Amino acid sequence: MADVPDIVQEVYLRMLRIPNIESVRSPEAYLFTVAQHVVQQHTLRQSATPPSIELTEMLEIPSVTPDIDPVLATDAAQCVEQLQGAIEELSPKVRAAFLLHRRDGLSIEEIGTRLGLSRPMVKKYLMKALMHFRQRLEQVQ
């Protein structure tokens, strides 16, 4: 796990070097790109060809990765199991919003209609789900 804080730090420093005028178009895309590059450089020491990645795919790529360090993979698997357990702990509305959106692909609007909720309310429930999951990850040893 040793390098993770280094990577976080480096991502931050590089992000600061990008002019706002550029990053402001899509701050999220810039964060992901920078993080990707930093991690790639750490990886490069082991493989000669950097994989090329479409930015838009970034959030859609499955998490299965070859040659993952067993400890890291175990940790990640543990995180997923924690998250699976945490689904149950969500309040029914939060669970419905999250699963309908992420599992069943319903849009925020569709969920609002089906559950009789306003769009901002659906978004709040999605945030609430994220916050609960994150808190649950805190308990992973």
Added chain:
Amino acid sequence: MDRPVQSRINTQIYEEASEWFIDCRAGDLDEAARAEFDRWLRKSPEHQSAYLEMAAIWNEGPILDPTHRWSVEALIAQASTDCANVIALDRGSRPGPRQPAPGPRPTQAVQPTQANLPSTTVQSVSMADSGRPVRSPARRRLLAVAACILVIGGWLTYLRTPQVLFETALGEQRSFALKDGSTIQLNSLSRVRIRYTDQQRTVELLQGQVLFNVAKDSTRPFTVLSGQTRIKAVGTQFDVYRKENDTVVTVVEGRVAVVPPPLSVDSPAPPENPQFLSAGEQIAVNPRVARRIANPNLAGAVAWTRRQLIFDSASLTDVATEFNRYNERKLVIDPSALGTLHISGIFSSTDPTSLIRFLRNRPELRVIETSREIKVESNR
């Protein structure tokens, strides 16, 4: 927002991160909001890290209900009977021009799965903490970030510093000097992976047994991983033997902390509960139990470094297991011979002659030697 001091990212940052993240997913950020989001991301590494964690969790969404425990209908039915509509609003958690709500915003580009309705600014949702103490936040954060980088990066193969692998063949023993002045001595059929960074020295015991002689460096803790058991040392000498079911740790000098693995991934993680061991102490750890050995045979534990095996009323099975770690010709104990006797004494690990002679002299046992194995049976 009362959080223990040691929590490095406070809840407010996470709340803000989740809010920005959902706004991004909903396509609700206009130019001014994006500029503000950009400023927010540039505030600190913690802000970025929190955001990446949210992205990682989000990314796992599709697989979080693998058994489809809730149908769409069930989800909707349960939600409609849920009266807990009220979410506490925490005004002011996000500073800047987005507060207060400016009313409907211009619509944004349509996202594939989401139509665009005008929305009012979403205010921060206060997720009241349950008041649980934060356990091992540094470790947890590393995990979360690691998982996150793993996940966001299907592109990521591996993010560590170069690693070095050392291994020994059957009957072989070798010592290696590491660059920090520590030495590791590998017993027969052992394998370790070494990773040194500026912050940490990590050795994974993949197989076998190693005697560690750790050079003091308080700025870079030395950690041995044996399965999911972690052994932490500063400057000390200790032996770690990864057996089939247990990891046995013997401290020769100094002091180490042994952190047993969690009981199971399903159970709530127990607080990290390290066992501190001083010189002369021994512990056997497996996923179920961490058991201190009373009156450990210290000399026996490290006798392998002198190519000796020291037994103190050991069972025939244990004796065979130990011999077979060093010798091509295996000692096979027939079930009929089990429990017949216990063995004490000092033997050469690479030369079983004296042991065989000893066994042959037992009237209750029969020893059959072939080129491949040495079989021990009951004589009755």
